[in-house]
Structure formats: structure tokens, C-alpha cells
Amino acid sequence: MVDPADFPILSRTVHGNQPLVYLDNAATTQKPAVVIDAMDAYYRHSNANVHRAVHALAGEATDAYEACRATLRTWFNAERVVLTSGTTEAINLVAHGWGRAVLNEGDAIVLTEMEHHSDIVPWQMLAKERGIEVRYVPVLPDMTLDMEAYEASLEGAKLVCVVHTSNVLGVRNPVERIIERAHAVGARVLLDAAQGAPHTRIDVKALGADFLAVSAHKMLGPTGIGCLTITQAAFDEMQPFMGGGDMIEHVSLEGSTYQSNEHKFEAGTPRIAEAVGWKVAMDYLAEVDLEAEHERLLGIARWTAEQLRSLGCTVYGRHGDHDSAVVSFLHPGLHAEDFAHLLDAAGFAVRTGHHCAQPLLHRLGIDSTVRASFYLYNTMAEAEAFIERVTHVLARFGGNA
Amino acid sequence: MVDPADFPILSRTVHGNQPLVYLDNAATTQKPAVVIDAMDAYYRHSNANVHRAVHALAGEATDAYEACRATLRTWFNAERVVLTSGTTEAINLVAHGWGRAVLNEGDAIVLTEMEHHSDIVPWQMLAKERGIEVRYVPVLPDMTLDMEAYEASLEGAKLVCVVHTSNVLGVRNPVERIIERAHAVGARVLLDAAQGAPHTRIDVKALGADFLAVSAHKMLGPTGIGCLTITQAAFDEMQPFMGGGDMIEHVSLEGSTYQSNEHKFEAGTPRIAEAVGWKVAMDYLAEVDLEAEHERLLGIARWTAEQLRSLGCTVYGRHGDHDSAVVSFLHPGLHAEDFAHLLDAAGFAVRTGHHCAQPLLHRLGIDSTVRASFYLYNTMAEAEAFIERVTHVLARFGGNA
Amino acid sequence: MVSEALAEVLEEFEAIEDRTQRFELLFDLADDVTELPTDEWSEGNRVKGCQSQAHIDVRVEDGLVHLRGGADARIVQGLMGLLSLGMNGQTVDVARQVTLDIVEATGLLNSLTPSRSNGFRTMYDMVMSTMGEA
Amino acid sequence: MVSEALAEVLEEFEAIEDRTQRFELLFDLADDVTELPTDEWSEGNRVKGCQSQAHIDVRVEDGLVHLRGGADARIVQGLMGLLSLGMNGQTVDVARQVTLDIVEATGLLNSLTPSRSNGFRTMYDMVMSTMGEA
């Protein structure tokens, strides 16, 4: 595990004197001091607008910005890496940049009921505008995708969009098989790896993922930045999304020509300080043994889930070998929102609500869960304290729903 | 003027021992320590994902994020403020969110030859897709807009997009009259205020601007954030742009409903730390007497322009009373790029190139300029040193084009 | 002057140091809400902006305020209880004395910006506007 | 071993402390480029990724490299001059010894990442690939 002392925020208290126990990592992770310091240093020493300038600062800024792309390209083994403001913009970039260029009336795309709203709404919008058919792969009672239904849904599909790892259940989907089947019918595949990327090193070339969407803030990096990896073949099919500075080659009143590299999809002044911070976060992650961490965190999640069940909670998730350390639960005697307030009162930060996955919750027959999600700096001792608090809360308030 | 000591970067040197003289402010401005420190403190103390969570950190982060919006709303006297990644995304939001909802085949929109690529390319893309007519208002030899041509172009126009202040010339356009005439024919007006907003306090209600696009990084704020102000009437005409988390009310497999406030246009995890930094930048700006600064900087720009002319340079711009402190120039004996390199060698950061305004440069019959742009922390002494360096460079290299 | 019942309960909140105990008191207040049966829950009386389900019904009869409500989250219903203590059965004049500050006084919601979608502000606005029309 | 002329000039660069003086030397090198007349400037010999106009033409005849070029920016043409010193009139074998590091050696471009659109890398790649085909 990483040293929690690397993360300044983890030593703070909330509500007066409650030490913070941060278990809302699926929403966003905390940042090590090296990441914060790098952005700080950028603004204190190298801040300038990038590209097309010859002065020293602009050169430093440009190199720093492009170094982030290079790091991500290596990390994900990707052919193309477009920097976006996050997973959501990355998916919208696929919808606008690839979808509008390739999909036509009557074409079908395949989503799943497990998707985050960010991987549903852009497609619903495009589908409505273009007359595209959207097929949803159901979630089975064991909280996995219905792979038979998936295979049946592929006929004539042009695109499959699937969440690598569910932000509600922690379930890691069989993306290898999903991609293989999709490619067999000539469909491209977009993986929403907002949750997957922080927990395991994803090799898009080995997987064959045409598109992979990621947010920096969920993997130790800053807010406001993320990326979309794209294979060269899919890249070549795309048209520009947003227009503006930096993405053009030449502009005249009659029309414009575009850059041929990733800049084509990065209109306007990019997220420079954010790229600086993210690169350092990736360097920090590179020092972590993610496989060992996966084991450790999964162990904590399994133990927590078991304890919660023994306290009368229903846990949504199965914590299989490749799932992430997310524990979603409900108690029949206490409303999720009340639960979260009472945990917060003692310093435990968890999330509650629909987690931007209403179709999934609808399928599960619920409208919210309490969600504790663990990351690199969390400890077994924190999980134990958490269960102690849950026990206390349920004893005192657990007959109130 | 503000205290340059507030800006840590200004005390650095480049190329060994050359003190930095930063004159590339129209590209991006430097940040005062209070802004850097605020973002730093956010990550060290309050970092969390915003909205829909009940824990202490999330509450603090949400309040901080919304405080930025509230500050901007007051500053610009705006009805609606959508936070974007910058001016470019703000303009693309108008093109996608308003343009696609309102404009149809055969409709006309009016741009000017003075626009930045970010206010040209999105419209060319939409025009091509939708069969919309784009009319360009010419720039006259005196470097102002041809207002007669403008009035003639309005017939049947639905939208006018105009740059408040040119990033190449510093020319501040007669936006009051432009808006008045546009409204007289029922057209909405988008102001690109990327350059205007840093130099003067813009009241969108007084101006009647339907849309105003701004970048934080050009007004002491961080990279990765900007905004679009929108009147309620225009807001009501808009459809969502990007889909995803936070912008929805309810999502089901059948379709989705959207938020009714600004969140409708802020899909995904927003730029939280950036909003924190920008708010502090706005608070810092609020302490500055922008009118007095305008006079001071314009004085510096006029003096600089005059000196450059006397050294044989052509200056592009007129430095009228409301123009900003941007000085674009060329010398017949030295290529712009060489000029910039030689200035940089002595620590002077200027920009060179087409400044993302190729149609304007084409109209001026050139393909690049050297551009020095001044901001709050620049001094007359710096301008003098700059002219001294220019004199030296021209004496040594000025016969080389 | 706010109602005696409300004033008393606010004093009680103030006297409690421990945040969890304050929640306990708020949970108890949920019982002070005159129930709005779930079959009367409608879109019209729904408290929008609340994460949980909450409905509130206000009537003014013979100059007295009648407030009924219900919520699936106990804390939300507790906040309704707080409103009820200050308004239910009171004259419009007394009821109007209740301000948004009463939530602040519980010490449970650190601040009540519109952005915190806790719905209390909406609830409050719904009641005040109904009284305004009366 | 790179050509003597190139080796000499790189030593000269190394000996100069002052950045402006180094530019002076680079400006002078622009004169060492065998001119490619502007009427021979074509899309095919354009150096892409250069902010300024730059064209370069390379041929290999009888095992010797012939390099001609031109640019509107003096610094860019100076860089061509540097290439010329190492390649023009040399055997392919000698010309191949020239590496991207020669720009580093001038001390004028702090680093040569592909992202810096200074075009030198493109220029260099154009020359090397032409020699590769020969």
C-alpha cells in the first residue's frame, strides 16, 4: 500500500475533531503531495500557453503538456491519446467525433444496463437525433452482464459501449470476450474505464479496445482532465468535435483544414497545469504494485461486505477476483441518506444516492445505496473502524426506515 | 498596478540568467500566489466530488465550486453562468446547445473577419452540417469592422458572433451598437470576451449580450476553466450539449430528463479545483482599479507602438481609447519568428505567428506578427527594456529578411 | 417571536455537543410531523431537489397553518418536524417568523447554500409561498 | 565521423557563452545553404510542421548528397545550413553520421521534442528518408 502520509488531506479532521476516513474513492481520489506540488511548481515557474510559441516558458509548458500524453500512451499502450476534461467528455467525443461520422439512421449500438449515465445519455441524445437503435444488455440477478443476450444483441451492431468496472457494484466485466465478440461482427468497442483504470493497468492493444475513456481525478490526478485512447484505425474514421484554436491547420473564410494528430480533437487552450499534475500522478502510480494492491483492497472489501451482511445489510456486488474494492449496501432499518449522514458525523466519507447509474439501480429494484469504496491509501484498520461505526449507527438508528 | 511580487513566476530567469519579462499575456496570464495557494489548499483540505453527497468534504467542495459561479454571476451581472473548460468550449456550447436547437437550413449567421479561430471553426462546422449561411463582416484598412457592411449583413440573421476585443490588434469593437442593431432584427449576439474580460469589467445585462464567452487563464485564473454567460431567454432555447453525470434529472433506458439549471450543460465531474482558483482570481481582480489600469496599460502600449514605428516597424492596431494593450508588429528586415527567438534570448516572452486569426491576417496581407501584450503586473520600465532590446536586435539582425 | 415549541427545541440542539446526538434529536422530531398519507403523495406536493422522496402539504384554514408531510429519509422528515413545530397549528403571522436559519441552529447542516441539494430550502419555500397566497 | 566543417562549427557554438551571439552564428550559417530557388518550392519539398515557410530538396548522385533549401525565417535556414555543412557534397555514409543532436549542440533549442513544432526534426527526417531510398 502507499503511505497515507503522502496525502496531506488524510490527516485532516471533519466536524470538529473527527479524523477523516475517506471511503468515497469511486467518486474521486485524493492527491499525493507530489501531484499538488507539481501543479504548484508549474504555475510558479513554467506557466505559459502551449504550442506555436518560441519563448522559453512556452517551450517548457508545451513539453510538460506533451509529456503527459506520452506517459499515458505508454501506460495504456495506446496508439492515440486525446486529452479531454474527463471520462464524460471522452465519451461525448466518441459520440460526436466518431458517432456522427460513422453512424446513420437504422444503425444499432449496444450498451449495457450497468453503464454510468455518462455512457448512456450521450448515446440516447445521438440516437434520438440520428434515428439509431440502442440495445441494452441486461444485468442478471448475480449482478453480471447477460452474455447470451449480449451475443444476441450484436447482429448488425456498429458499436459496443461497456463499463470496464461498475462504479456501483465493483463488478469487472469480461471485456476480453466482449471485445472479441464485437470485433467478430465488425463493431468497434468503447470501454468506460473511469473505475477500471485506477485499479489495474489496462493495455488497450492487448485488449483490442478501440476507445478507452478515463478520468485523472479517479486515479490520484487533478480535476478537469482525462483522456480517450483511440486506435489509429478508429482515429482515422473520426471527424472533429469542437472547433477552435490549436486543432486547425489552416482557416480561411471558405473553410478550414484540421491537424492530423491528436490536436485535432483538442480545441482551445488545453488543460496544461492539469496535464502536469496527471503525469506526476501516473509516475506515482507506476511505483505502486497494482496487482498486490488489488489483492489487498479486494480483501478489505470482501471482509467489509461480509461484516455488513452479518449486520443485516444487503450488499450489492459479488467481489469476484477481478472486481474492484467497492461495497454498495443498504439496511432495511435505515434510509441510505440517513446512513451516510450518520457515518459522516463520525468522519466517514461515503457516497449515497443513485451513483449516476439509475438504470442499474432500477434493475436491482432500488433507488439508492450507501457506497464505501477503497483505494491505495485505505487500510484494514479503517475498514474495522468503519464497521464499528456502522454497528453503532445501526444499534442506535437501525429501526427507522 | 498590482504588485509583481504577488506573482511568483515573475521573479524567475530564463536561459541561464536573463530575468523574465513576460509580454505574452494575450496568450495566457500569470497567476498570483493567492490563486495557486487556493488550489493547493483545496487539494490539501477539501478535495471531493461535488453535488449529491452528504459528507463534509463533498459539502465543502460543492460550496467552493458554486461560489465560483456566484462570483462570476455577480461580476458579469449575468442571469446564467455555465462553467466550461474555456472560451473555446463556451463557443462550441453555443454552437451545439443553441445553434443545433435553433438554426435550420437556410438560416444566416454573422461573423467577422476579426474573429479568433475559436469563433470561426465551430460555426463553419455547424454551417456545413446544417446548410447555414455564414456572413463575414470585413475589416477596414483602419483595422475596425466595416459597420455599414455589418448592418447590411443583418437581414434575416439569427445570430451575430463578434470578438469583444481582438487578440491581434487590441481593437475593442463597438459591441453596444453591434448588439443594438442585432437585437433590432431579432438576432442573438455572442461576444467572444476572451480578451475583453481581462481588461474591463463587462456587464452583460447593460450590454444586452445574450452569450459571453470567457477563459479564466487569460485573467489571472487557472487553465482548464472558463465560462459562458447566458440570458435566461437564450438559456430557455438551448438543448443539452454533452450528456452524462450531473446534468440529468432522471435516466431510464427509454430516455432521460435534464436538470433545469446550469448543471444541464455541465456533464460529468466538473473542474472543481479550477473553480476554486478562478474565484480567488476574481476576488483579486475585484481589488484592482481596472479603469485606471486600462489607462496605464494603454499608455504603455501607445508608447511602445510609437517607439516600434520609429524603429521602422509596422504596427498593426490603433490603440484607441478602449482598445487593449496589445502591440502586434513586423519589421521588414527580420522575420517574425527570428525576432521572437532573439527577444526570448534576452528573456522577453512575446508571441509570434498567426495568433489563431488567419482570416484577419490574410486581410492584412500578412501571415504572422510579433505580438507583445501587457497586463496588470507589467511596468513602463519593462516596456523600456523591451524597446532597448528591440533596438539592439534590429541593429544587429535587422537586415536579414 | 417563533413558537415556544420551536424555540425550546432549538435550545435543546444548542445544548448538545455531539453531532450524533443531535441527529438523534432530529430523528425524534420526525414523529412531530402530521402524516401525509402516501396515497396523497403527488407531483404537486413533492419536494424537488431532495435526494430522497419527500412530500409536504400546507393549508391555511381560519388563519391557522396546517402542515402535513412525509419523507422516506428520517432526517428529511426530521427537518419537516422542525418546520411543523414552528408552523403547524400556528397563526400565519407566527409561522412566518420561521426563517431558514433554524437549520443552521441545529448545527447539522454546516451551511445551506442552494447548491446543497438537501431540499430544505425548497421545502421552506413551498410553505412560505403557500402562506403568501393565503 | 561527421564532416570536418560541421565538427568545426559545432565547436564554435560550444565556445560561445552568449545566446544572442550563438544566434548570430546560426544566422551566418544560413548563407551556407545552396539555394533552392523559390520557383522550385513545392508541396512535396515543404517542411511540414514549420511555422514559417521552409523547403528542402535532397538528391543523391554518384553516392554524393546534394542538399538545397530555403526558408523565410533566417533561423530555420540557419539550421538547414547546419545540415548542409554535415551533408552537402558528402558521401551518404558521412551524411548519415549527422544526428538530431547537432541542434542540441548549438545550445539554441533547449530540447527537441516532436511537440516543438520547430520543424527541424521534420527537415532531418526528410533528408534521412531520401538518403534511405538512395
Ligand SMILES: Cc1ncc(COP(=O)(O)O)c(C=O)c1O
Ligand atoms: C479572442 C479570443 N477568442 C478565443 C480564444 C480562445 O480561448 P481558449 O483557448 O482559452 O479557449 C482566445 C485565446 O486564445 C482569444 O484571444
Ligand SMILES: Cc1ncc(COP(=O)(O)O)c(C=O)c1O
Ligand atoms: C463508471 C464511470 N463512468 C463515467 C464516470 C464519469 O466520470 P467523470 O465524471 O470524471 O467524467 C464515472 C465517475 O463518476 C464512473 O464511475
